[in-house]
Amino acid sequence: MQTSIDYESVLNPSQLEAVKTVEGPVLVIAGAGSGKTRTLVYRLAYLVESGVPPEAILLLTFTRKAAGEMMERAAGLADDRCKQASGGTFHSLAHRILRSYAGVLGFDTNFTILDRSDMEEILQALVQEIEIEKKGVRFPKRATLASILSKMTNTQITISELMKDEYSQFLEYIPEIEKIEKLYKDYKKGNQLMDYDDLLIFFRQLLSENEEIREELGRRYSYIMVDEYQDTNGIQADIIKWLGLGRGNVMVVGDDSQSIYSFRGANYQNMFSFPDMFEHTKVIKLEENYRSTQPILTLTNTLMDQARDRYTKCLFTKRKDGNNPRLIDVKTGPEQASFICRTVREYQNDGMPLKEMAILFRSAFHSFDVELELSRQGIQFVKYGGFKFMESAHIKDLLAHLRIIVNKNDSVSWGRTLRLLPNIGQKKSQAITNWIRGQDFNSWEVDKCPSGKNNEGLKALAVVLKELSKDAISPKNAVEIANKYYDPILKERFDDFPRRQKDLKQLVLMAGRYNKLRQFLDDLALDPPASKADIDSDQANDFLTLSTVHSAKGLEWSVVFIIWLMEGYFPSSKAYASIDSIEEERRMIYVAATRAKDELFLCYPGMETLPVWQLADVGYRTGLSSFIQALPGDILDGIFPGSYLKKSGYKNPFSRPAPSNIRKKKIQPVSKSGLRQGDRVTHPAFGKGVIAKFKENEKVEVIFSNYGRKLLHMKYTTLEKI
DNA sequence: CATCACGCTGTTTTT
DNA sequence: CAGCGTGATG
Numbered sequence: 113m114q115t116s117i118d119y120e121s122v123l124n125p126s127q128l129e130a131v132k133t134v135e136g137p138v139l140v141i142a143g144a145g146s147g148k149t150r151t152l153v154y155r156l157a158y159l160v161e162s163g164v165p166p167e168a169i170l171l172l173t174f175t176r177k178a179a180g181e182m183m184e185r186a187a188g189l190a191d192d193r194c195k196q197a198s199g200g201t202f203h204s205l206a207h208r209i210l211r212s213y214a215g216v217l218g219f220d221t222n223f224t225i226l227d228r229s230d231m232e233e234i235l236q237a238l239v240q241e242i243e244i245e246k247k248g249v250r251f252p253k254r255a256t257l258a259s260i261l262s263k264m265t266n267t268q269i270t271i272s273e274l275m276k277d278e279y280s281q282f283l284e285y286i287p288e289i290e291k292i293e294k295l296y297k298d299y300k301k302g303n304q305l306m307d308y309d310d311l312l313i314f315f316r317q318l319l320s321e322n323e324e325i326r327e328e329l330g331r332r333y334s335y336i337m338v339d340e341y342q343d344t345n346g347i348q349a350d351i352i353k354w355l356g357l358g359r360g361n362v363m364v365v366g367d368d369s370q371s372i373y374s375f376r377g378a379n380y381q382n383m384f385s386f387p388d389m390f391e392h393t394k395v396i397k398l399e400e401n402y403r404s405t406q407p408i409l410t411l412t413n414t415l416m417d418q419a420r421d422r423y424t425k426c427l428f429t430k431r432k433d434g435n436n437p438r439l440i441d442v443k444t445g446p447e448q449a450s451f452i453c454r455t456v457r458e459y460q461n462d463g464m465p466l467k468e469m470a471i472l473f474r475s476a477f478h479s480f481d482v483e484l485e486l487s488r489q490g491i492q493f494v495k496y497g498g499f500k501f502m503e504s505a506h507i508k509d510l511l512a513h514l515r516i517i518v519n520k521n522d523s524v525s526w527g528r529t530l531r532l533l534p535n536i537g538q539k540k541s542q543a544i545t546n547w548i549r550g551q552d553f554n555s556w557e558v559d560k561c562p563s564g565k566n567n568e569g570l571k572a573l574a575v576v577l578k579e580l581s582k583d584a585i586s587p588k589n590a591v592e593i594a595n596k597y598y599d600p601i602l603k604e605r606f607d608d609f610p611r612r613q614k615d616l617k618q619l620v621l622m623a624g625r626y627n628k629l630r631q632f633l634d635d636l637a638l639d640p641p642a643s644k645a646d647i648d649s650d651q652a653n654d655f656l657t658l659s660t661v662h663s664a665k666g667l668e669w670s671v672v673f674i675i676w677l678m679e680g681y682f683p684s685s686k687a688y689a690s691i692d693s694i695e696e697e698r699r700m701i702y703v704a705a706t707r708a709k710d711e712l713f714l715c716y717p718g719m720e721t722l723p724v725w726q727l728a729d730v731g732y733r734t735g736l737s738s739f740i741q742a743l744p745g746d747i748l749d750g751i752f753p754g755s756y757l758k759k760s761g762y763k764n765p766f767s768r769p770a771p772s773n774i775r776k777k778k779i780q781p782v783s784k785s786g787l788r789q790g791d792r793v794t795h796p797a798f799g800k801g802v803i804a805k806f807k808e809n810e811k812v813e814v815i816f817s818n819y820g821r822k823l824l825h826m827k828y829t830t831l832e833k834i
Numbered sequence: 835c836a837t838c839a840c841g842c843t844g845t846t847t848t849t
Numbered sequence: 850c851a852g853c854g855t856g857a858t859g
Contacts, residue, residue: 175849203849228848250843253853308849375847475846497847537836638849662847700847 117157117189123147130363130396131155134162134335137356137390138363139383143427144412144706145403148365149666152337153182155363156197157190159335170333170355171199174340176639178666182339198333202348203308204638206315210306213325217314219304222630224519225637226300226307229503232258233524234305237538238295244288252282252289261293265309266377268346304521312347319354330358340665341366341386345377353389360390369416370703372662374696401427403668403709405434411712412705415698437705437712448715449485452673455713456491456656459671466492470657472664472704473675479658482675486656497660502640506602506612507619511633513594517580518630520550532601533569544570553581572597587623587632595620661700664707672708674701675715787812792834 119128127147130140131154142148152171160166173179179199186194198205207225214221226234232254244251252260256279264274271293272286282289300306306314319326336356338344341364344352356362364386371380387393401409409427440451456469473479476497486493501507509532512525519525523545530541543562556574558564576597580590595616602616603609626632657669705712787793791803793814805813 201849250854311849373848376849477846500848535836539835640849660847 117154117161119154119158123151123154124400126396126398126400127151127154130365130398131158133363133394133396134159134164135361137360137386137393139341139386139393139395140363140365140398141383141395142365142367142398143401144367144370144702145401145429145668146398146427147400147402148367148398149182149339151398152339152365153185154189155337156182156186156194160186160194160197161190164335166193166196167198168332168334169197170205170336171197172202172205172336172338173199174201174343174665176200176204178339201638202344202351203311206311206351207634207638209318209329210311210314213318214314216318216322216325219301219306219314220519220521222519223304223306224515224522224525225311225634226305226524227502227637228258228308229508230305230524231262231307233527234299235261235292235296237542238292238299240538242288242291242295244285249281249284251285252279256282257289257292260289261296262307262309263375263377264293265313266345266347267379268377303523304519305524312351316347316350316354319351326354327358329355334359334361336362338362338364339366342368342371342380342383343373343378344382345379346382347377349382349385349389356390362390369412369699370706372696372700372703399427401429401706404429404706405431405710407434407436408705408708408712411437412702415702415705435711437714440713440715446481446485448675449481452482452713452715453485453489453491455673457489464670466654466656468670469672470659470664470667470669470707471673471675472659472661472707474661474700476660478675483658492655493658494655495658497663500640501615502636504612504615506598506606507615509601510591510594510598510616510619511636513576513580513598514590514629515633517553517577517590518633520553523549529573532598532605533567533573536563536569553577585629587626587629588620590629591616591620591623661704664704668707668709670709671711671713672704673713673715674704676701787833794832794834 119131123131124147127150130138130151134155140148140151142151156169156171159169171179171182173182176199179201183195183197183199186197200208210217210219210223211221214223235257236254239251239254239257260271260274260279260282263278264271267274271290275283275286275289300310319329333355336352338352343366352362352364364383366380366383368380368383371378374380387395404412404427406429409429413426440448452471456466459469460466471479471482476495479495483493483495509528512528515522515525516529526545526549527541530536530544531538536544540563544564547561548556553574556578558567558570558574561570564570576593579593585593598616599613602612606612622636623632626635657664657667659667701714787803789803789805793801793803801814803812804815
């Protein structure tokens with residue numbers, strides 16, 4: 113065969129094998145930085161060069177952007193046909209197929225996609241409909257309810273099983289929750305709505321129940337590649353099984369050590385069971401790391417050595433030199449921010465572009481202090497993760513008007529739209545929705561609908577909707593019209609409307625890129641812009657990256673700062689010091705650490721400087737401390753020998769016993785210590801505070817000036833009066 | 835039935 | 850602190 117690429121000289125033997133094994137099932141276990149993406153890109157190019165029609169290649173990735181980038185790169189290697197491969201996320205594929213085949217399942221093909229907040233809204237409405245007997249604990253709130261239902265779907269277990277494992281505090285509500293689950297399902301069906309999980313569920317159902325469709329799709333996609341397979345869940349694995357059934361040309365690539373999506377049902381054990389699903393699977397391991405230096409790999413290998421189950425692999429690199437990862441122990445958030453900014457500046461002065469550096473953290477708010485300091489110093493940055501453009505109220509408000517144009521049955525959007533009008537709340541909006549739904553916008557008689565008599569607001573709405581439902585309306589035009597109508601409401605509803613007006617202008621621009629309103633709305637739901645900062649980034653050319661660990665998948669940098677802020681958990685929390693949570697933290701730190709090529713800082717601010725024994729007393733656990741705790745002391749020293757802290761007289765707080773004065777001191781129950789409500793106190797971890805309340809079970813509630821309200825156990829607490 | 839004021843509670847990550 | 854639920858008020 114004639115090819116233009118000299119695969120032998122650019123790939124190592126394992127990578128080459130993965131690229132050239134195109135027939136039959138293949139499982140590639142690819143360690144961090146082992147050229148996983150590169151291998152997929154070359155394989156795509158190789159397939160196309162071998163004469164496989166690009167449309168016959170299905171490339172499933174974690175984000176749509178990742179698929180696009182891979183196809184782009186492959187096109188650069190081979191030719192432009194690579195861009196015609198079918199790529200995207202499981203959800204986007206499922207959506208694409210369901211738009212044509214939903215009829216088979218008894219759905220309309222113009223169903224609307226529900227995002228998480230839509231789902232929660234419906235659930236809340238349903239909760240209000242059924243009678244719930246009050247019990248010991250409060251009924252789970254809507255966000256929790258949504259998590260329960262979604263996780264149940266994604267992990268394929270029953271509600272009661274799931275709740276026994278993870279939501280034991282709500283066990284007494286199992287019958288109610290089961291009832292709500294059923295109502296929710298019916299509601300969606302009745303209103304032509306599908307949530308994210310439904311896309312997968314129905315896609316799988318389509319494949320499993322319809323041999324014809326299965327065969328048709330099997331023919332269409334004869335070569336399948338799946339990236340980040342460790343982050344797939346059971347349904348996704350089934351989908352792969354059904355799709356690959358015909359030709360069996362399926363390659364999945366993943367790293368069991370990097371699985372951090374268990375919260376949404378991902379199961380890294382899918383990697384272990386792939387060979388059971390496809391007979392004669394060829395297993396290929398990529399173990400050479402091309403990215404990081406040895407000291408960073410030593411840290412990650414040490415961490416993952418302790419994981420309970422995993423494919424045995426040990427990363428190695430030819431880049432033997434390099435600095436040790438550094439553990440930076442700072443006292444406060446602002447101090448940490450200034451340390452990071454200072455260090456970023458130093459690297460920048462040495463000629464490293466900001467784009468080569470990143471700050472990673474677990475949750476979006478962890479970077480607030482840093483963001484403040486960065487803006488103060490004029491360092492440009494982009495933040496991924498956290499706040500979602502699409503989830504902000506004003507965007508949802510505006511889009512609701514467009515969604516009812518596309519799907520007249522979309523009761524969620526009807527409700528949202530109606531409730532923006534004065535004196536229309538939960539009840540009235542429901543009544544009106546039931547009357548109005550599915551009606552033709554052009555023959556609307558507002559006066560006839562419930563509460564419609566002389567309702568100016570409703571009349572105005574009717575006029576706009578009529579205008580919006582004109583046949584050939586462009587998405588851009590539609591957003592503009594809706595915007596004009598919504599503007600007064602926006603000003604009334606939000607104090608910070610100028611900021612929100614800007615977002616809406618942004619939305620007009622985005623709509624300009626589409627011809628079809630439906631397409632525009634679907635893309636917003638399934639492939640929304642990552643964050644507001646992401647949109648702004650179009651203008652900046654060199655910027656620092658700030659990202660949650662989860663959003664950082666697939667990206668890498670030379671220098672990485674990991675902010676590992678301690679999070680306060682109440683002792684009753686299920687996550688408290690559980691083995692599972694330590695496991696997950698470990699995987700997350702592993703992911704974050706392996707994003708770094710050369711330098712790694714683990715920043716560990718605030719109360720984490722407390723010895724573990726004391727944290728445990730307080731009823732808190734920490735992310736970093738829980739895994740440091742899990743590391744034997746000598747290994748810890750081996751990993752962090754050049755620690756920043758060591759230079760300034762650092763002692764490892766975790767290997768140190770409690771100071772004798774504290775250890776020996778008999779801790780008095782607070783109630784017997786003469787403290788009263790309103791007393792000002794100090795606490796070793798939280799500093800100054802005021803006693804708010806004494807509660808039952810020997811708990812005391814204290815409001816700390818820096819950390820807010822905490823519930824402390826009197827037995828284990830050392831509060832001193834000041 | 836909508837809206838307001840007050841009190842209570844507490845992790846977070848994404849398609 | 851902030852988001853939610855509850856109970857009182859309009």
